[in-house]
Amino acid sequence: MSLFFQVILDGLWAGLLYGLIAAGLSLIWGVMDVLNFAHGDFLMVGMYVSFFLGFLFKADPLVSWVASGIFLFLFGMLTYKLVISRILGKAMAPLLATFGLSMMVKNLVLNRFSPNFRILESTILEGRSFMVGDVIVPLPQFVTSLFALAVLGLLYWMLTRTRFGWAVQATALDGEAARLMGVNTEKIFLLVFGIGGACVGIAGGLLPSYLATHPDVGTLFSLIAFMIVAMGGFGSVPGALVAAVMVGLIESLAGFYIGPVYKYIAVFGIYLVVILIRPKGLFGW
């Protein structure tokens, strides 16, 4: 029985991490209907920022997530200014342009920093864990999960309780009407892309404390984030959280009870079943 709880908890940690990664994607998708294909590469860039801060200046990921969050905030705004703002609303153009961006960023990092896996040694959280009953809780994953809940909660609070959030929601519902009511939608889009970048930057900043950094690390994460957002429903933060935990649990259960090679087949398969039953996602409208 404790083995079962162990598997469930491992799935929960994975799911919350996915939720943290998907949060920014969900926000951007919901507000401007843009699928940022380079989302996983944003994560990878955040991991490199945190890794090099740790490697060169001995900064712990528990501190450097701030730096990579800020870095990705600026990177996101830059992406919006230079690329997205010029092609917003043109069907598949933003998706393909960000695919080009993903290709460029990934290969630039590969070219500069080699394809080697880089592991940050002797971080504060490294290898620590605690026991709940006879279930092991690894500390790095636990801390990341707390961050996921905090970031998603903050995002939800911002969207539903602040004037800025109301303006964002108005823009998402009807950009034209929001503009007529005096909302500077251009500024909203810019900030939303920045905040989306910052969310994934925070995730990337924390990850080096238990995951190796390499140029291709974002690819699978971004696919999973796409599924989570589609499954949760168009720009719904609670939907993304539920879908993320679901994906984490499916992955963990399938990996343990069927076999590790089947876990993503199960995840993608169940995603297809869910999306075909509810084409707009679990919480979509």
Next chain:
Amino acid sequence: MDYKKLLSKFGWPLLLVALAALPLAGLVGPGFSSHVLITVLLTAAMAQAWNLIGGYGGQVSFGHSVFFGIGAYGAAFAVCVGKTSPWPGMIVGAVLAAVTAVIVSYPCFKLKGHYFAIATFAVVEIFNRVFMIWDWVGGAVGLDYTILEDGWRNFTWSVDKRGYYLGALVLFALVFTITRVIERSRFGYYLRAVREGQETAESLGVNSTGVKLTAMALSAFLAALCGAFFAQYNFRVDPPMVMSLDMSMKFVLVAILGGIGTFWGPLLGALVLIPLQEYSRAYLAKLGSGVDLIIFGLIIILMMVYQPGGILGILTGSRKRQARLRARLAAEGGAK
């Protein structure tokens, strides 16, 4: 004479004759430029196959590497496991790809926009992972060809690339001719009508599901033939090589960068992108790995931002500008 009319009537057959004459003129041999030429023809055929459903039908699928991969595995399976000629494998693979396309697309056509795109990502990932662990078709190692006798029976030429060139040309001619026939047929109008407005088309009696599924099946069949050629040309297949999102993206990007939903777009896209990619890979290798892909990515971004109509858009756009300029000059001349 109106050159536009002439071009649309005789341009396509003339191009085929010219391409068929290239080996006779001794311009196709074992060299690198022949490899580039073959890759251009193959990529143009792939992009045009995608264009049938993605461009004319408006269903932007990122799943075509699945069909491409099934075709590639069909040919490779016949050679490596069946120990026979690749031909039966090609045909069976292409039919299987069309059947798979119908089974997968029927439910997925319910989804719209990004939801459809992400569903096709998921389909690719599932097929990729299943083929990775499926030992009967070589698993993660893939299928490696043993040395075969050269010639059409084995569809193999070890040094001289003339055979591959002719094979690619036949494939290219087949895909483009089918597209031309469809483009000008009743079915082609149905397809475009469904793209422009599914409800309107249905209200006029078009069976939109049937039209989309037929186009998807045909598109998958042709994509699978391209895959079979790819396996024969590279002497091996493995899942990341043929069934991956990167391969799917190739279909989409070449068609879109050339000019989506147009007859010449896929050829133009392949003509510009493939030489660029192949030569930059060959000549920029000293700058370290990935430089060709950095340039490729940058070009995709620039094209999407400045020229979403594709390369065809640049050509026709400048012609339109010229016409506008000429009209203005004429008007000013008249005012004087």
